[in-house]
Amino acid sequence: MNLDQFKPLTVYTIYIASTPEKVWEALTSAEFSRKYFSGFAVEMQPKLGGTFVVRAPDGSEHISGEVFEYDPPRKLTVTWNVNWPDLVAKLGTTLVTYEIEQAGEAVRLIMSERHDRDLSDDILSGGRAGWPAILSGLKSLLETGKAPQIKTAPPARMLAALKAMGIKTP
Amino acid sequence: MSKPQFVYVTYIETTPEKLWQALTSSEFTRQYWFGAEVRSDWKVGSPFALSLDGEVTDSGEILEADPPRRLSYSFKHLKYEELRGEPISRVVFTIEPFGPVVRLTVLHDGFIEGGKYLGAVSNGWPAILSQLKSLLETGKLLNITRAALNKGFDAK
Numbered sequence: 001m002n003l004d005q006f007k008p009l010t011v012y013t014i015y016i017a018s019t020p021e022k023v024w025e026a027l028t029s030a031e032f033s034r035k036y037f038s039g040f041a042v043e044m045q046p047k048l049g050g051t052f053v054v055r056a057p058d059g060s061e062h063i064s065g066e067v068f069e070y071d072p073p074r075k076l077t078v079t080w081n082v083n084w085p086d087l088v089a090k091l092g093t094t095l096v097t098y099e100i101e102q103a104g105e106a107v108r109l110i111m112s113e114r115h116d117r118d119l120s121d122d123i124l125s126g127g128r129a130g131w132p133a134i135l136s137g138l139k140s141l142l143e144t145g146k147a148p149q150i151k152t153a154p155p156a157r158m159l160a161a162l163k164a165m166g167i168k169t170p
Numbered sequence: 171m172s173k174p175q176f177v178y179v180t181y182i183e184t185t186p187e188k189l190w191q192a193l194t195s196s197e198f199t200r201q202y203w204f205g206a207e208v209r210s211d212w213k214v215g216s217p218f219a220l221s222l223d224g225e226v227t228d229s230g231e232i233l234e235a236d237p238p239r240r241l242s243y244s245f246k247h248l249k250y251e252e253l254r255g256e257p258i259s260r261v262v263f264t265i266e267p268f269g270p271v272v273r274l275t276v277l278h279d280g281f282i283e284g285g286k287y288l289g290a291v292s293n294g295w296p297a298i299l300s301q302l303k304s305l306l307e308t309g310k311l312l313n314i315t316r317a318a319l320n321k322g323f324d325a326k
Contacts, residue, residue: 014180015300017312104315106300132179136271136303140183143308148183148271 001068006095006114009124012131015106018142023100023107024073026138030055036137036147044078046070052078068095075099080113085168091123092116111135126158175279176292180299181271184306189265189272190238192302202301204316210243218243225249233260240264245278247287256287274299 016023026032030041039057044050048070054063065079080096081088095114100107113127133150141147159169182189192198196207206227209219212235220228230244242262247253259280266273276295281288297314304312 013296015297015312015314017304017308017310103297105313108314129179133181136181139300139303140307143304144183148181149269150181150271151269 001093003068003095005116007116008112008114009119010111010113010127010131012111012135014109014135014139015103016109016139016142017105018107020073020100020102020107022142023109023138024076026142027076027098027109032138032141036141037134038151046072052080054080069097073100084162084170087162087167090165090167091119109135120161122157122161124158125161126155129155173279174281174283174285174288175277176288176295177278178276178295178299180274180303181268182274182303182306183271186238186265186267186272188306189274190241192306193241193263194237198305201311202305203298204301212237212241218245220245222249230258234262238265244280253287253290256282256285259287259291 018026026036028042028044028046030043033040033042033054037054040062041055043053043055044067045052046067048067050067050070052063052065052067053061056062061083063080063082065081067076067078069075069077075097077095077097080094082094092115097112097114099110099112101110102108111131113124113131129152133152137147137150162169184192192202194208194210194212196209199206199208203220204222206220206222209221210216210232212232214232214235216232218230218232219226227249228245228247230246232241232243234240234242240263242260244258245261246258247256257280259278262275262277262279264275264277266275276299278291278295281291301312301314304310
């Protein structure tokens, strides 16, 4: 896989009163992610080439991929492929990179969702709606000890666009 | 090709009324907006100004005011020469109750292709809005270095 072909199509930056180590842990541990990511569990083998899974509350593997860049607690890149039939074949691989940097007494977290081809705003709308909810929850969890329950509606615009491309969605 | 604009969404554990107050009160803004104070009577057509240490850095006019749901003003930068030549932009705040939290969407548009202003704004809003969220949820600020704002645009 040639990383240079991947362009960031969605970027979200958030500042958190925490340490880079704690932000890293919150992004990569199931115990944390279940609290801010609608019950989804991030299961990652902490090494380059390790497996990366996001498990839905029903136990199924919603996202599966591998660890592509591993530099704790600064940078993590994983393949972020949603397990819907034909999705990867038609949209290509999705890469998600987290960059974690100290910024004064806070931590700056930059999430970039990268793709190796142009995708429509309709396709990208799912992630663009999802990331702010997930990362707002993560920030609250780290700063207050509790993540609010942010229940986003199913991404109707993205699902319709995927369906139009012949991708089966649940 | 989509128009050059910046959109940021954040979810805050607060009420729409408190968020509206935080966006329109200079007491609040100078805490989370790196010392900047908003000045307006928040009536459509009235002047809007952002001032830092007594100097007006940005000015505009109230375009929409529907408390506590929607606020919009035009925004013209006055301070840095590199940005002064760019057109008048627009900021729209949309506040929506969302279960136990409030969803705030900030849209900033009206930029020119390849201008510097969009880059400056794209660095500024995430820091400002992260501070706003922390202030409303925890009563505390983040102490982000001002230098963090200047990434992508080196203010002199």
